[in-house]
Amino acid sequence: MPRKPKNSPKREKIQSLFRDYQETRDAKTKSVLVDAHMDLVRSLARRFANRGEPQDDLIQVASIGLLKAIDRFDPDRNVQFSTYAVPTIVGELKRYFRDRTSTIRLPRGLRERSYTLNAAIQKFSQECGRSPNISEIAGITGISEEDVIEGLESVETAAVASLDMAKDSGDLSLLDVLGDEDKELSMLDERLSLAGAMSNLEAREQNLLYLRFIEGLSQTEIADRLGISQMHVSRLLRRALQILRHELVTPISREPFQT
Amino acid sequence: MTEQLADSVCIRIQPDEDMIQVFRLVTTALSNRVGLNLDQADDLNTALEELFRFVIAAVDEDSRFRIRYSVLSDRLEVTAEGVPLDLSDDSSKVNRYSRFVIDSITDDLCESPNPEGGYNILMVKYLST
Known part of the structure; x- marks a missing residue:
């Protein structure tokens, strides 16, 4: 497929809109720029599909990245907007996943149980040179086997x-x-x-x-x-x-x- | 020596990442019944989680994922039943990666056709002697 010339009318128009927006910060101009780049937003959001988050949410997050990129883009730098926007949008999506996955907080009791279990496992491993089983951890800590299992797996899930x-x-x-x-x-x-x-x-x-x-x-x-x-x-x-x-x-x- | 099957547990869950916690709890509890240590139980959990993520990518939300646990005197067997993908297919990087991870941390890994469709993937962890 033939490549589009670098200075296609469409690109010229977009560059002109960016110059207008840089000077005026006009909301309508910004809205036109957003609409012109929604395909890019959807495309980048799709790259983060299958991670358990609704696609609509990902598009919204990616759109925030697009808005930031539009605000910060300098049309005089002779760089295509997409080149500048992709890292900003991808960064926004990654930040979203990072924040989503690091906010699970365990109840205090479970956290304290986790410390107890952790210390017991470490002490046992150092003394015996092998990993303990759950009965052994239960025996050392006085915590029931069921609570040991719950403690280990809850912490495992919450800890990112x-x-x-x-x-x-x-x-x-x-x-x-x-x-x-x-x-x-x-x-x-x-x-x-x-x-x-x-x-x-x-x-x-x-x-x-x-x-x-x-x-x-x-x-x-x-x-x-x-x-x-x-x-x-x-x-x-x-x-x-x-x-x-x-x-x-x-x-x-x-x-x-x-x- | 005749093998004594103490328990057989089958769970049928959605291919959803939130369900990982469900089978991790089951795997850890049944590993304890066999007498596996934490390292071994965690290896089995990691292998199963890798397989689960491998399957999630290929099925829709309405399907169900079956995991069967067989508790034996010297080992825990975990079988993922009706897996829609062929793990032994070497043409895909993701397949090779998943197979490498699972194979490295389980004592036995075996794939066979499921009569109802797809494949059964058996993962075994033996009690250390």
Whole structure:
């Protein structure tokens, strides 16, 4: 298909509208610009489909990104608006998911139970060199097996661990603990044949997957090596796998995950 | 030695991310009955969650996802029944990724055709001796 000339009448008109809007900040002009770019908004919102959020909500969020981009765009920079707007809109969508998934708060009792369980698991693993089972945790803590199961799984669901989250003890970030890029990480790429997706993960995220899937360390062994709890390793692995899957399904270069 | 099947539990749930918590609770509780430790229970949960997400992407909201648990004296077997996608199909990156994750963290992984359509995917975790 022949490419449109760079200075097509439509593009000229849009550029002219942007210049008008930059000078006047007229709401009607802005509305015309919004309408002209709704296909872009819908297209970017579709890239975030299948993540459990209604498509209409995603379009609304993407529209907010579009409004911000229109307000900030400088038509004199000789850059196409879409080039400028896409990162802004995608950033808005990612922020939306980040905010949505980090606001689950557990009742205080359950949080306290989680601390007790976490401490018991860590102590048991250090003393016995293996992961405990639920009966053993129940025996150590005096909490019923049912409550142990509820505590472990509730915390698992609510906790959206970040690789930048502070580790369980001390003030070091997990990023510090995991260290720099490992030369052998390329093995993970080869095993998975997923070069594109893996390259979108941060080196530290790849490192965690490497320890589990290439070195074959158990969660307890990884926890021991990194000086964090097994529960924390579990959350981090779960999160890293989710990120990798998202990268595979919607290959978008992403911003670093933050809490 | 004759295998003693103590319990068989089947759950039928919507392919919705909110349902992940439901089968995680069941998996953890039944792992406890077998005597699996936390590492093993979590591996099984991770494998099942990966499979669940693999399926969610391919089915509509009205369909249902069946997971059957078989509690045996030395292992927990989890079978996803009627999975609409062929996990062993190597042509897709997502398939290869899901299979790698599941295969790496389960002791046995087996796929077979389901007589009613789709595939049955069996994942096993053995009690450590």
